Amino acid sequence: MNNKVSERGKIVIIVAPSGTGKSTLIKRLKEEFRDLHWSVSFTTRPMREGEVDGKHYFYISQDEFLKKKDQGDFIEWAEVHGNYYGTSLGFVSSKVNHGYSLLFDLDVQGADNMKKQFGDEARAIFIAPPSLDALEERLRGRGTEEEDVIKLRLENARGELSRKDDYDYIVINDELDKAYSDLKNVVTKILDNDED
Numbered sequence: 001m002n003n004k005v006s007e008r009g010k011i012v013i014i015v016a017p018s019g020t021g022k023s024t025l026i027k028r029l030k031e032e033f034r035d036l037h038w039s040v041s042f043t044t045r046p047m048r049e050g051e052v053d054g055k056h057y058f059y060i061s062q063d064e065f066l067k068k069k070d071q072g073d074f075i076e077w078a079e080v081h082g083n084y085y086g087t088s089l090g091f092v093s094s095k096v097n098h099g100y101s102l103l104f105d106l107d108v109q110g111a112d113n114m115k116k117q118f119g120d121e122a123r124a125i126f127i128a129p130p131s132l133d134a135l136e137e138r139l140r141g142r143g144t145e146e147e148d149v150i151k152l153r154l155e156n157a158r159g160e161l162s163r164k165d166d167y168d169y170i171v172i173n174d175e176l177d178k179a180y181s182d183l184k185n186v187v188t189k190i191l192d193n194d195e196d
Contacts, residue, residue: 017135032184073086074087
């Protein structure tokens, strides 16, 4: 009989403070790793133009969301700007059981919950800036946020960076192409079951 574990999909989690280039790195991963599927979350926020239900999110009412939450269907969930977002245990388990590897973009708390649920089967990669000063420079260089928002993001980043050694891998984003190459190598190892 075949080894059933090797037929299961992989769970790849990207965790990073705001301003580390995480979105750019994830976009490149999604373009290159076609077998790595984006985990589709549930949300109560309205669908935006160009979005597709079941591709970008599963769009449900607040009542439906709260019912699913109360039934324990969410591995992790959050309320952001009055809308709820959640990762469904049923969705993730079904995909992984059917051999699909999933990619997640989660905060520290969400990654902790995934690790609690799936243990070492969930592999977490922390994207770190070269330093807090470099991160502050990037956030200010964007020119998109007010001072109080930048200070809040830096304060949050300080807490998140204190946890970086808690994850399976760390990729330092000092230079984007090198960081992507490092990230690509880690993801390839995870998907090929070739981890040290």
